[in-house]
Amino acid sequence: MKVSFQALQRHVDLTGITPERLAEVLPMLGLEVESIHSFGLAPLPLVVVGEILEFSKHPQADRLSVCKVDVGDGQPRQIVCGAKNFKTGDRVPVALPGTIMPSGFEIKVSKLREVESMGMMCSAEELGLGKGEDGLLILTAQKPAIGTPLNQIYGAPDSVLEISVTPNRGDCLGLRGVAREIAAALNLTLKPLSINTPTGFAAQPSATDAFRYVQLNSEFCPYYTARSLRKVKVGPSPEWMRRDLEAAGLRPINNVVDITNWVMLELGQPLHAFDAQQVQEGIIVRGAKAGETLTLLDGKKLELEAGSCVIADAHRPLVLAGVMGGVDSGVTSATTDIILESAWFRPGEVRRVARRAGVATDSSHRFARDVDPAGVELASRLATDLLASYAGAEVVGSAVAAGKPPRAEVKIQLPLGFVAHKTGTSVTDVEVAKCLERLGFSTEKSSSGMTVLVPSFRSDVTRPIDCVEEFIRIYGTDRVPVGRPIAPLPGEEDTRSSLFTREISSRLVGVGFAECCHYTLREAGEIERTLGKSALPQLALENPLTADQTHLRASLIPGLTGALALNLSVHADPAGLFEVGVVFRPQADGTVREFLSVAFATLASPVVRTWKSREAWDVLKAKRMLLDVAALANLSASRLTFAALADGLWQKDQASALVDRGRSAQGACGILDLRWTRSLGIKGTVIAGEFMLPRSAFAEAVRIPRFAAFSSFPPATRDVAVIVPQKTSAAEVLSRVQQSAQKAAAKEFELEAVHCFDVFSGPGLPEGNKSLAFEIRWRHSTRTLTDEEANRAMGVVIAALEKGAGWTIRR
């Protein structure tokens, strides 16, 4: 809200207090000052009133005029001017040489296209008076004397403080509310309001009123008042009022509208004026009927939502209650009789209706923040005074009120020492009472502590804890002591997913990967590539802001790939990138589950030339990394298998999906789809991996390893190579070797390890076959295995392998 420093002084005496001081005081009350700017004419001693005696066209420039201007120094001066909106005899502001304009530009005697110019005639904008009409500021109508310094005409400049008011402080959306805060903080007295219009309402309109009834038929308006005013002369409002409105950022319209706005700025209570002739019979506050429409003052045509609160006459809705008036019943230059509305609408409903209609007004903003029910009458009376004084209105009778104020003062019982207890200070209740009274609250000692009476303008203070905030705002937070030292709570540990995140990040950093951080919201194409078209509706947002951030990410790989492409393009050698973050995956049961994902991507061969080449990356190294990530998440390699993978991110036949027998983790590793990565401008192949674990997996109990005794006798080691068809998976052969080696050991001794040490295809092998060689290691717990035992076991393995279709033992 824009607060004029000059206007504030109507409510509180600020002698000796600068706007800058206020900008220090207000924030510590909870009213943030976003900016201070000067409003009105800055001190410009060399800008004076001049009269244009004559002018002619500039000999060399069609758009310029050469004027003779009298500025009262006895010698008419020549000034070149680009404006068109003047005539001979007009009085205009003239900036004499030496003037520093508000923009910082210095006026000098100069030549414009060979013609000398001894000053500048000014527009309103050039003088810092806001955007006025185009061209020079014409002062002729005001008849100022030639040579008068402009500052004498305009008075001292004002300062306007732009204050941001938190949603709980509707009372500070009026100058008086802000003044009350300042008075409380600086221990000043709020000046009383003097209003001539008497208080009191009639229950029914009189015969002379411009309306025959006021009916309240909506739960959203518990309190409505209306007043008839006749013989109104619609015209411009007084200069001081226009100034106040402009200082607050409002555009003056006519005296009637300006007065309602001015009172709203003053007291925070929005008012509405109807053209009485457009109101048929009476006023009905009711819910809109289905199908009703209303064209608002701004020209917007609304289909009214059934039930939303409107102010209607006998036939049609006239106003969207608390939000904006309709164009049909608004005040125009032809208006003579008006009905002045001052009412209270339910804040939540006004907010909802305004949002739904997509209309935000000064009025809806205030109503949504709960205006003071006691201010309804006050504002109506103040506006009536002004309409009588500045629009010639005749007041017909007393105002008519329907319903009653929805809330009044609130009584709070503050237990003894409550504020000291909550703040951790040693303040006494007497000090507390003093602070609260400065805010306009009254207090009374009671048997159990203190009774605080909170005026109705403070809807936000209803509980003892609210009084603590009120107290501390006035007392000062800097007087709160810095608290006691604290010891850790026993037995507490970080959540496991956070420990995992930290640990895995450190490991990846340790092997040379750089951590990235990408947006969660992605464009549709990326989701389609990752999970297919069918996932699009499952991951879409309801109300995305931009077309490139419409969906939840399902994988971290696209982000990393983008970062690889970016870094390649800027020649920042992307050795390896990783990210740890949440991804969203649709599940078989129709839900979407959050997974903590760890993903990495790197180019298969380095892009930067070095004097000694780097180790290249391949898919099986990525697999190693994936298994290490899984192990850190407590997923043993034994529950994980790798299966064929077909989706848009990965290159066909060159990537593998990680399958978790425990059905919690998901993942993949391999080469990224080449056509895709090439389309991003990446020349080499990209090796990547992603491991995803649902949050629930971190809740699984961590198994504590149990010690198993090991043998002190040497093992027996045997090698076997088996030739199998090319398409047979290594896992299948390995598993057969493991099973048979296990079986061969029976319960006599133990199979210790089987590992693949050679994979070969080529000369010497039948076409379309490959050879896999394994080392098998057995061991006995209490003695050395004999050759015969090992050979016998080997026989079992060979026999088992030979049963494989198309498998032969390589001898």
Next chain:
Amino acid sequence: MRPQDDWGLIVFGCFRLPIVSATAQILPMQQSLAQLVAQAHQEAQVIKTRAEMEAFKARIVGPNGSLTALMKNMATLSKEERPVMGKLINEAKKSIEDLLSALLLKIEDAEISATLGAPLDPTLPAIDSPAGQHHPLSQTRERILATFRKLGFTVAEGPEIETEWHCFDALNTPADHPARDMQDTLYLPQSFQSADAPRRGQEALVLRTHTSSVQVRTLLNRKPPLRIVAPGRCFRRDAVDATHSANFHQVEGLWIDHHVTLADLRGVLDFFVKETFGPEAEIRLRPSFFPFTEPSFEMDLRSPNLGRLSNRWLEIMGCGLVDPAVLKNCGLNPEEYSGLAFGLGLERIAMLLHGIDDIRHFYQNDLRFLRQFA
């Protein structure tokens, strides 16, 4: 000690031997002994390989070696001459043994050098990629979490998709409360079902606008006393510019116990700021409004070490005492328990700490940016 010196000593020693017992017989032997040793030292200089050394050794101390032969001649000496000559021979033998072990070391050195190749030029650039680096946001997060861990706060987490109840209602921000206007929210369609945040009724699901929702989940699941910090990603329906981002990160703090006061809040935040920004940093609590705290404050920071942002108050987090309504919504008795809560923006802190002027840097992942924080 070089062999030559060794030899010189022996020669010197010979002449110092008492000549009294020397006879005509001992002198020739003494001379050939000296000659043998001198010759051995000379020959040793050209020996390069282990095999050469073995042959050399055999020539002197082998069964048919020259020294062995001299020793055999001892028998021809008189009883008086023998100890004198014996001493001389022992000295010569010792000299030869030293020579041989020196030779062995030299040969081994040569062998090792041969395996290792040319000498190292330590000024050559190191190869392979250097260690990677944590993202500056992660670094800032860990720094902040470490600070609060010292005060007994432990890390809690919650889902990024939340029910409106957890994100707003439970936090004392009912529908149509103007506080919901403070932040524009991203919603998920009514058809969306979250496995991690099941709806309680017909409420909407949102991308959480703050990590304060973790407060609610913690209060519902754990018994006080508790102190948690909840780092995480949050979302607002904001257009991206230098200071706004469609997603950003917060660290939320919560401390619930029987008697937590404003003084505790000041204590915790003062500690945090001094740990993070140095002992010269100061804080002030500026009254403000959040639906879930009462009283509520913006915490401002002022420090002389923040570059062009030095020595002025900067808003860095919202905080306050937990509103009794929140405790009640989470099933705690506000008469029995009280608490404090705070929430800070990671990006904001990281930008202040490192002098970063545009929030978009964090999400572009240009390594020229990321590597500055290694």
